[in-house]
Amino acid sequence: MINNIPPTAKSDVVSPLTALLRSDLPPLGEIQVSVAEVRPDDAGEADSLTAFLNHANRWPRLEAEEELRLGRAIKAGKDEAGNLTPEAQAAFEELVNRNLRLSYHAAKQMRVPREEIMELVTAGNVALLHAARDFDADLGHRFSTYAFWGIRSAVMRELNFMRRVVRLPRNLHEQMSKLRKAEAALLQELGREPTEAEVSRVLGCDEEKVVELRAYQQHGQSLDAPISEESETTFGATLADEDALTPAAHAEATDRLEAQEEVLAQLTPRELEVIRLRFGLDGEELTLDAIGQLQGVSRERVRQIEAIALRKMHLGIRR
Numbered sequence: 001m002i003n004n005i006p007p008t009a010k011s012d013v014v015s016p017l018t019a020l021l022r023s024d025l026p027p028l029g030e031i032q033v034s035v036a037e038v039r040p041d042d043a044g045e046a047d048s049l050t051a052f053l054n055h056a057n058r059w060p061r062l063e064a065e066e067e068l069r070l071g072r073a074i075k076a077g078k079d080e081a082g083n084l085t086p087e088a089q090a091a092f093e094e095l096v097n098r099n100l101r102l103s104y105h106a107a108k109q110m111r112v113p114r115e116e117i118m119e120l121v122t123a124g125n126v127a128l129l130h131a132a133r134d135f136d137a138d139l140g141h142r143f144s145t146y147a148f149w150g151i152r153s154a155v156m157r158e159l160n161f162m163r164r165v166v167r168l169p170r171n172l173h174e175q176m177s178k179l180r181k182a183e184a185a186l187l188q189e190l191g192r193e194p195t196e197a198e199v200s201r202v203l204g205c206d207e208e209k210v211v212e213l214r215a216y217q218q219h220g221q222s223l224d225a226p227i228s229e230e231s232e233t234t235f236g237a238t239l240a241d242e243d244a245l246t247p248a249a250h251a252e253a254t255d256r257l258e259a260q261e262e263v264l265a266q267l268t269p270r271e272l273e274v275i276r277l278r279f280g281l282d283g284e285e286l287t288l289d290a291i292g293q294l295q296g297v298s299r300e301r302v303r304q305i306e307a308i309a310l311r312k313m314h315l316g317i318r319r
Contacts (some may be wrong), residue, residue, distance in 0.1 A: 049118040056100035064142055070095040071137030082133070082191035095123075095132045095143065102148050103128055106155045116162060117179065123158035124151040126184045133191070161217065172216055178203060179213045263313045270295070271309035278306055 040134030062070070070091045077088020084092055107117050131147035182202045186194035196207045203210065223236030245253065264272055277286045277294070288299045288306075295302070 020070060049114065049121070051120065052100070053104065054122060056097075059097045059100060061101070061144070062095075062098045067095070067143040068137040068140070070145060071135045074132070074135065078133075079128070084191075089154065092132055095135070096128055099128060099132075099144055099147060100125070102144060102151050103155070106148065106152045109152075110155060110159050112159065112162075119162060120155045120158050122177075122180065123154045126180075126187070127151045127154035129188050131183065147229060172213075176213050176216060266312050267309050271305055271312070274302060274305045275309050275313075 004115070023226050074084065074095065077085035077091070084124035096114075101120045105135075106124050107120035110120060112120065128147055131143070131148050131150050135141075135143050135146060137143075157269045179199065182199055183194055186198055186202065196210045200207045200210045223239070224234050226232060226234060262276070267275065274291060277291050278288075279285060286294075288302045292299045292302045
């Protein structure tokens with residue numbers, strides 16, 4: 001637990017969430033790199049994960065007091081627009097570098113092939129940048145604990161994206177990866193979400209291409225997937241139409257309609273017309289007088305036709 005929490009906070013009842021955010025994460029240990037050290041001149045795209053692990057290993061984790069010191073330096077050096085002074089930027093970069101292993105730890109928990117881990121790590125790093133910029137050291141929380149939950153959520157979202165139902169060509173995945181990296185770099189530089197024009201200048205393409213790549217990032221959702229990490233309700237359960245008929249009710253209604261059509265088929269055209277108008281089978285129910293005016297006969301004649309038709313229908317039902 002952090003010892004330098006303000007005295008007023010110590011006297012208050014600490015909520016479970018606050019206690020969690022002030023606690024240490026379970027020991028993550030040293031990152032074990034199972035491949036040779038990568039030299040700067042041969043660190044290609046295929047070895048980006050190895051290069052990242054080697055870089056992260058050079059930054060030891062911080063103690064709680066050091067996290068708070070850096071967090072206060074970032075907050076003190078941030079203006080209203082979110083821009084950082086050189087001192088605050090240095091503290092921001094150190095806080096991020098010292099916690100890079102959080103992204104790898106969250107990505108490794110997903111148990112994906114090694115070639116996919118770096119995509120998850122990149123998503124986690126973007127969340128780490130957000131957490132470092134928004135961290136409020138005055139609350140006395142451990143930064144590593146505060147940042148990890150956002151990093152883990154970002155990694156899970158990226159994994160869900162990678163497991164999309166519609167598979168895209170590899171070159172599109174590479175272009176979307178460059179798009180996400182460019183957006184992350186601009187987000188760190190500008191302190192806000194970049195516009196399509198700004199992203200297109202970095203990528204060297206037109207804005208229409210950026211819009212197209214962002215559209216490809218949309219993906220299908222499994223009906224059995226939970227709507228959130230904290231809920232067991234599935235996405236499919238939210239799509240249920242409460243007013244829709246059950247299969248049994250639909251079958252019953254279909255059978256009733258077929259029986260009705262079978263009975264009505266026994267009537268003459270005039271009898272069928274009278275029944276449809278009299279009982280509103282096609283809309284509004286009409287009186288005997290109104291039907292007589294439509295057919296050019298008397299009210300009594302309409303009543304006689306109705307009685308004959310009903311007798312035929314009754315006999316048809318009894319059969």
